[in-house]
Amino acid sequence: MTIQDMVRVLNARVLIGEEKLDMPVYTACCSDLMSDVLAFVDEKTVLITGLTNPHVVRTSEMLDLKCLVFVRGKVPSEEILDSAEEQGLVVITTKATAFTACGLLYAEGLRGVPVPLEWDMEGKK
Amino acid sequence: MTELIRSSYPVETADYASAGSASADIKRKLKQLGITGDVLRRVSVASYEVELNLVIHSLGGELTLSVFPEYVQLVSADRGPGIPDLSLAMREGWSTANDEARSLGFGAGMGLPNMKRNADDFDIQSEVGVGTTITMKFKLA
Incomplete structure (x- = not known):
């Protein structure tokens, strides 16, 4: 699907x-924990989050993410949006909750970002 | 070996507002040198993690980027407080981050393990009352 399709599905x-x-977008991840996003996301994907501080955009910048989806109708500050624009991110907001947003996108064919296998192996003590 | 670039960034304790600005500049510099793709992403993630660690945990320190023809090096050196138990600090999920860091979406105890995972070479030295130095190397091609 494209980001336009996401906008339609989420009424964003x-x-x-x-x-x-x-x-085009193929995968997404959903988290309010930027630590986890930094540790588990390995590709240029979509981040669905309810967190609206500058570190969401900074994390997206480090990982070269394509699109940020803010849930529960959240809109970050102008300053945060300006920095998102500078790095060429697409930013959308939906009234849906994180759970519902993920469900709607999954039903339309978007899938979770794959977690690298070697991480699973290393992570198990 | 010839050093192509060397840039140092002071990082202050609890400066949550500008945390990440050094990493953003490091990423820009590497891009200008034509470093892209997987290496750029790994350096960026590790650099952001280590910069956040300086802000969250240290009494202040410095992050230094050096680029050599064969590798990129990041060194984070702080003025304390030092890590009492390194093996515990390296364990996934272990965190001593405060509420402010957690409210920003950090402090999940993934920082040090994630740096180690992203770097080709990772070294950490720490002494309580002195400080912590982390050296990471990323091979170029």
């Missing part, structure tokens, strides 16, 4: 990146 509002909505 586009905050940044109107011109990039035709970008």
Whole structure:
């Protein structure tokens, strides 16, 4: 699907990146824990989150993410949106909760970002 | 070996607002040198993690980027307080982060293990009352 499809499925509002909505997306991750996003996300994907501090955008920048989806109708500050725009991120907001947003996107074919196998192996003590 | 770039960034304790700015600059510099893809992503993640650790846990310190023809090196050196039990600190899920760090989405105890995972070479030296030095190397091609 494309980001435009995500906007439709989530009945979302586009905050940044109107011109990039035709970008294809295949996977997503959902977390309010940036530590986990940094540790487990290995590809240019979509982050669904309820956290709206500057570190969400910073984390996206380090991982080269494509799109940020804020749930429960959250809208980050202008300053945060400006920095998202600078790095070319698409930012959308939906009234859906994180659980519902994930369910709707999964039903349309989006899948969870794969967690690298070697991490599973290493992680088990 | 010829050093192509060397940049140092002071990182202050509890400076949550600008945490990550050094890593953003490091990423820009590496991109300018034509470093991309997997290496760029791994350096960026490790650098952000180590910068956050300086902000969250240290009494202040410095992050230094060096680029050599064959590898990228990140060194984080702080002024304390030092880590009493390194093997515990390296354990996934172990965290001593405060509520402020946790409210920002950090402090899950993934930082040090994640740095180790992303770097090709990871070394940590720590002495209580003195400080902690982390050296990470990332091979280029």
